[in-house]
Amino acid sequence: MEYLLDTITIIRHFTDIGKIGSQAKEILDSKENNSFVISVISLMEILYLSEKKRIIISLKETLKKIDSSSMYTVVDLTSDILKIAETVDFYEMHDRLILSTAKWLKIPVISGDSKFKEVNDIEVIWN
Numbered sequence: 540m541e542y543l544l545d546t547i548t549i550i551r552h553f554t555d556i557g558k559i560g561s562q563a564k565e566i567l568d569s570k571e572n573n574s575f576v577i578s579v580i581s582l583m584e585i586l587y588l589s590e591k592k593r594i595i596i597s598l599k600e601t602l603k604k605i606d607s608s609s610m611y612t613v614v615d616l617t618s619d620i621l622k623i624a625e626t627v628d629f630y631e632m633h634d635r636l637i638l639s640t641a642k643w644l645k646i647p648v649i650s651g652d653s654k655f656k657e658v659n660d661i662e663v664i665w666n
Contacts, residue, residue: 541574542566542664543641545650546581546633550588553604554596560665563649576644577605577613580636619643627658 544552551557552567559567566573586598605611616636620643627642629635638658641648647662648655655663 540572541576541644541646543576543578543637543644543646543648544581545637545648545652545655546584547651548649549577549581549601550585550594550596553601554594556595558651560651563651563665566649566664573610575611575649576640576646577611578637578640579613579615580633580640582613584633614640614644616640617643629654629658 547557548559548563548567551559567575582598582601585594585596585601588594589597605613620636620639623643624635624639627635627639629638634652634655638648638655638661641661647664649664651665652663655661
């Protein structure tokens with residue numbers, strides 16, 4: 540199955556720092572045929588947070604981990620995703636674009652952000 544990873548999920552998964560919900564961890568650690576989509580918006584956030592020294596993983600390290608496994612795919616921001624973003628009511632633009640990507644792809648998002656569950660037509664997996 541395919542899942543979209545939220546930025547904090549990517550950071551925690553790649554650094555083994557911070558809590559990941561039990562259901563999310565089970566999916567991330569599963570040896571099944573799961574694949575994980577990463578929005579370019581999350582990569583932008585990782586670049587920013589790394590430059591501000593708020594996380595310990597850099598964009599370069601993140602991309603290396605993504606490139607080292609066929610389980611990960613990066614999806615670009617497209618005009619179709621932006622059209623969906625017009626219909627998604629969420630207060631932070633980067634999260635709104637990540638949620639719109641999940642909606643466009645019609646896949647669940649793995650995220651610990653409880654506010655994500657308030658968005659219609661998006662399945663959020665964590666606990």
